[in-house]
Amino acid sequence: MVQENIVSMRNVTFTYREASKPAVDNLNLDIPKGSWVSIIGHNGSGKSTITRLIDGLIASDNLEKSKIFIDGVELTPETVWDLRKQIGIVFQNPDNQFVGATVADDVAFGLENRGIARPEMVKRVAQALKDVGMDDYAKTEPSNLSGGQKQRVAIAGILAVHPQIIILDEATSMLDPEGRDEILHIVREMQKRDHLTVISITHDINAVNNSDLVAVVDDGKLLAYDQPDKIFSHTKLLREIGLDVPFFYQVRDSLEAAGVSVPSSISSEEELVNYLCQLNSKM
Amino acid sequence: MSIEFKNVSYIYSPGSPLEQKGLDQVSFKIKENSFTALIGHTGSGKSTLMQHFNALLKPTEGEITIAGYTINKDTSNKNLKQLRKNVSLVFQFPESQLFENTVLADIAFGPKNFGYSEDEAKELALKWLKKVGLDETVAERSPFELSGGQMRRIAIAGVMAYEPAILCLDEPAAGLDPRGRKEMLELFKEYQESGHTVILVTHNMDDVADYADDVLVMEGGKLIKHATPKEVFADASWLTAHHLGSPTAAKFAQKLAQKGLQLDDEVLTLNELTQALKAKMKAGEA
Amino acid sequence: MSKIIIGRYIPGDTYIYKMDPRGKLLTCFIFVFVIFLANNWVTYSIITLYTLLAIIGTHLRPKVFWDGVKPMVFLILFTSLLQLFFTTGGKVYWHWWGLWITNYGIRNAIYIFLRFTLIILISTVMTVTTQPLEIADGIEWLLWPLKWIKVPVEKIALVMSIALRFVPTLFDETLKIMNAQRARGADFNDGGLIKRIKAIAPLIVPLFINSLEVAVDLSTAMEARGYQGSEGRTKYRVLSWSRYDLINLGSFIALIVLLEIFRIR
Numbered sequence: 001m002v003q004e005n006i007v008s009m010r011n012v013t014f015t016y017r018e019a020s021k022p023a024v025d026n027l028n029l030d031i032p033k034g035s036w037v038s039i040i041g042h043n044g045s046g047k048s049t050i051t052r053l054i055d056g057l058i059a060s061d062n063l064e065k066s067k068i069f070i071d072g073v074e075l076t077p078e079t080v081w082d083l084r085k086q087i088g089i090v091f092q093n094p095d096n097q098f099v100g101a102t103v104a105d106d107v108a109f110g111l112e113n114r115g116i117a118r119p120e121m122v123k124r125v126a127q128a129l130k131d132v133g134m135d136d137y138a139k140t141e142p143s144n145l146s147g148g149q150k151q152r153v154a155i156a157g158i159l160a161v162h163p164q165i166i167i168l169d170e171a172t173s174m175l176d177p178e179g180r181d182e183i184l185h186i187v188r189e190m191q192k193r194d195h196l197t198v199i200s201i202t203h204d205i206n207a208v209n210n211s212d213l214v215a216v217v218d219d220g221k222l223l224a225y226d227q228p229d230k231i232f233s234h235t236k237l238l239r240e241i242g243l244d245v246p247f248f249y250q251v252r253d254s255l256e257a258a259g260v261s262v263p264s265s266i267s268s269e270e271e272l273v274n275y276l277c278q279l280n281s282k283m
Numbered sequence: 284m285s286i287e288f289k290n291v292s293y294i295y296s297p298g299s300p301l302e303q304k305g306l307d308q309v310s311f312k313i314k315e316n317s318f319t320a321l322i323g324h325t326g327s328g329k330s331t332l333m334q335h336f337n338a339l340l341k342p343t344e345g346e347i348t349i350a351g352y353t354i355n356k357d358t359s360n361k362n363l364k365q366l367r368k369n370v371s372l373v374f375q376f377p378e379s380q381l382f383e384n385t386v387l388a389d390i391a392f393g394p395k396n397f398g399y400s401e402d403e404a405k406e407l408a409l410k411w412l413k414k415v416g417l418d419e420t421v422a423e424r425s426p427f428e429l430s431g432g433q434m435r436r437i438a439i440a441g442v443m444a445y446e447p448a449i450l451c452l453d454e455p456a457a458g459l460d461p462r463g464r465k466e467m468l469e470l471f472k473e474y475q476e477s478g479h480t481v482i483l484v485t486h487n488m489d490d491v492a493d494y495a496d497d498v499l500v501m502e503g504g505k506l507i508k509h510a511t512p513k514e515v516f517a518d519a520s521w522l523t524a525h526h527l528g529s530p531t532a533a534k535f536a537q538k539l540a541q542k543g544l545q546l547d548d549e550v551l552t553l554n555e556l557t558q559a560l561k562a563k564m565k566a567g568e569a
Numbered sequence: 570m571s572k573i574i575i576g577r578y579i580p581g582d583t584y585i586y587k588m589d590p591r592g593k594l595l596t597c598f599i600f601v602f603v604i605f606l607a608n609n610w611v612t613y614s615i616i617t618l619y620t621l622l623a624i625i626g627t628h629l630r631p632k633v634f635w636d637g638v639k640p641m642v643f644l645i646l647f648t649s650l651l652q653l654f655f656t657t658g659g660k661v662y663w664h665w666w667g668l669w670i671t672n673y674g675i676r677n678a679i680y681i682f683l684r685f686t687l688i689i690l691i692s693t694v695m696t697v698t699t700q701p702l703e704i705a706d707g708i709e710w711l712l713w714p715l716k717w718i719k720v721p722v723e724k725i726a727l728v729m730s731i732a733l734r735f736v737p738t739l740f741d742e743t744l745k746i747m748n749a750q751r752a753r754g755a756d757f758n759d760g761g762l763i764k765r766i767k768a769i770a771p772l773i774v775p776l777f778i779n780s781l782e783v784a785v786d787l788s789t790a791m792e793a794r795g796y797q798g799s800e801g802r803t804k805y806r807v808l809s810w811s812r813y814d815l816i817n818l819g820s821f822i823a824l825i826v827l828l829e830i831f832r833i834r
Contacts, residue, residue: 057789088794091789098734099787102702110795111805112803118803143738143741173457260561273538372749374752379775380771396755397754
């Protein structure tokens with residue numbers, strides 16, 4: 001079966017004004033429909049610029065050479081508003097994306113923009129708030145919410161407009177661990193239920209492990225794009241560009257260095273735990 | 284310089300409908316030259332506690348002895364300069380406090396306020412600019428042209444430049460990438476080792492395990508535990524009951540234990556885990 | 570600690586709280602004209618009684634209303650005294666150079682005093698029982714006729730609601746930056762005027778820059794969420810009249826009728 005790509009980027013280059021080199025440099029990236037793709041890279045590697053390009057919030061340097069397709073349709077000034085309806089973005093700063101004066105108002109914002117009739121709007125707002133577990137807070141003002149709660153409201157605002165793609169643009173980097181886990185859990189559930197495509201931009205390696213695919217970006221270039229275990233076998237490469245590897249890879253490398261050999265075929269935490277236990281019981 | 288809290292309570296907006304207890308009968312003593320982690324989840328009173336260290340907040344009840352000052356509800360706002368020079372606070376996302384035209388001038392702002400001459404302040408600023416890992420070439424640039432990570436370093440340099448005896452930081456590495464995070468924490472560790480006291484407010488249990496020698500655990504405005512990292516992380520069920528995590532290495536050891544591989548020592552860091560596993564394997568071979 | 574109350578709203582749950590903000594705003598607005606119908610002791614008593622009933626209806630402490638009047642006290646007394654000393658006519662009780670105290674003067678002074686005080690009290694009843702957001706909604710509705718002359722009423726309303734939403738955020742940010750600069754040895758309270766103005770820069774510059782950042786982020790987020798201007802937008806928040814507004818309307822009409830009957834023509 002040929003896998004359908006919901007996002008395709010072809011030779012995309014983008015340079016910020018007054019910058020000496022491009023933030024995104026001749027990028028080619030395909031994102032399969034229904035997948036969870038993590039884009040990782042250190043601060044300033046250009047990964048957030050990719051989000052903005054996909055959503056048409058910024059346009060590539062040369063529209064002739066660079067092409068972006070969303071669900072098969074080319075992103076152009078004419079199609080951008082329609083395509084944007086397919087995409088919801090949760091941004092990094094919980095405060096700076098909260099438009100509404102109350103939780104329910106904020107969830108409704110995207111629906112209002114799309115001219116959805118009020119009775120339908122009321123239904124969808126209530127459902128979306130339930131989905132993210134914020135139904136008790138409908139009338140609460142943002143200043144009385146925690147960062148994690150605000151991000152849940154942002155997700156509700158996206159779910160309410162029924163998009164195909166959710167982009168998490170470092171959406172959990174300003175949250176505490178509990179808030180972060182909640183957000184990832186909710187998005188995971190909703191992805192399964194609504195068959196969404198999730199693009200997660202992050203440098204939190206622990207949030208990457210469950211992805212279908214991982215793209216490593218450095219200096220605006222795509223360094224590697226593969227399944228997580230294949231990506232993380234390049235421990236050295238990741239370290240070089242300032243990223244970490246998941247903990248069990250660290251344990252594996254550290255054991256090797258200490259003279260305890262571990263087969264390189266081991267590619268998950270569970271496997272490593274089992275291997276070590278077996279090794280122990282054999283002795 | 285040690286820090287001592289005696290039955291400190293703090294109440295927000297007393298007498299108003301929004302009255303709220305921020306701290307509730309908190310008592311502890313932190314030794315000079317320690318690296319203390321202050322943990323507890325959002326809203327547990329960590330920030331409120333931190334703001335008492337340099338009298339930005341003053342206790343509603345109780346007394347604090349710190350850097351030769353005694354602070355209670357009657358302490359006047361005047362003459363706190365020396366205290367604030369000795370006890371410095373770095374708030375979350377400190378890059379939002381930058382305001383000067385040049386990086387160097389911003390770092391020199393604190394030293395100048397605390398009585399250093401223009402030249403001395405410049406010298407200190409330059410020294411700390413380099414210490415936080417930035418290049419001299421940014422010194423005369425506007426801080427607002429730089430990246431978020433660089434701005435963070437400048438803000439932290441601005442607080443360390445007057446070399447406070449006690450440095451207290453609220454999530455200084457939040458939002459930084461793994462390398463940035465590590466560099467930042469190594470800098471604070473080095474600062475402690477050169478004879479200062481460091482207090483780190485954090486959610487990251489790995490940082491607690493890797494760097495701290497003393498831990499304060501807050502919950503609902505109360506201090507619920509004051510012990511070493513080993514003691515705090517020893518009781519997994521206590522941690523779960525209080526919604527606190529364990530260091531990654533400890534979690535890994537737990538998974539091993541569940542499958543029947545019990546390590547001999549409590550492990551908190553990757554290094555300890557490796558050593559314990561190695562010891563286990565070696566013992567098996569022998 | 571971002572729990573501040575915006576405006577003067579004090580949470581409560583009486584029938585005045587349940588009235589529609591549009592009705593309350595209109596009542597307040599028309600009250601300013603209606604009060605000129607009062608021109609004798611009887612009518613002033615009626616309108617004072619109306620105001621007192623409204624105050625009692627809020628179930629709030631009298632201090633709340635005194636706080637509303639307090640900032641205006643000098644203006645009210647000054648105006649009343651002008652009336653007292655400069656009104657001529659009627660029986661003269663006292664006279665010195667251009668100053669007079671007459672029975673007309675005394676009466677006018679009391680009327681002016683009441684007129685001012687009652688208007689402030691009625692608006693205080695409105696502001697303490699209506700959330701700022703509701704007031705903004707009410708204002709939007711009242712501004713509706715201006716759409717005929719191409720005033721972008723929806724945009725103004727959206728701006729008002731976003732502004733209200735960011736007041737506590739900015740307040741928090743201000744507090745945080747102030748604390749951060751204090752920790753760096755800044756002093757916001759000491760020294761002469763020049764020194765204080767200079768001390769403000771470390772506070773104002775970051776606040777300004779942060780606000781710009783918020784504005785940029787927010788506009789990006791709004792665009793990403795499909796905001797293309799007010800055309801074709803629907804509204805989630807709607808106001809609806811209820812039986813409590815009949816109390817408002819009924820009592821207000823009764824007030825006007827009584828004033829009409831008992832005033833001197």
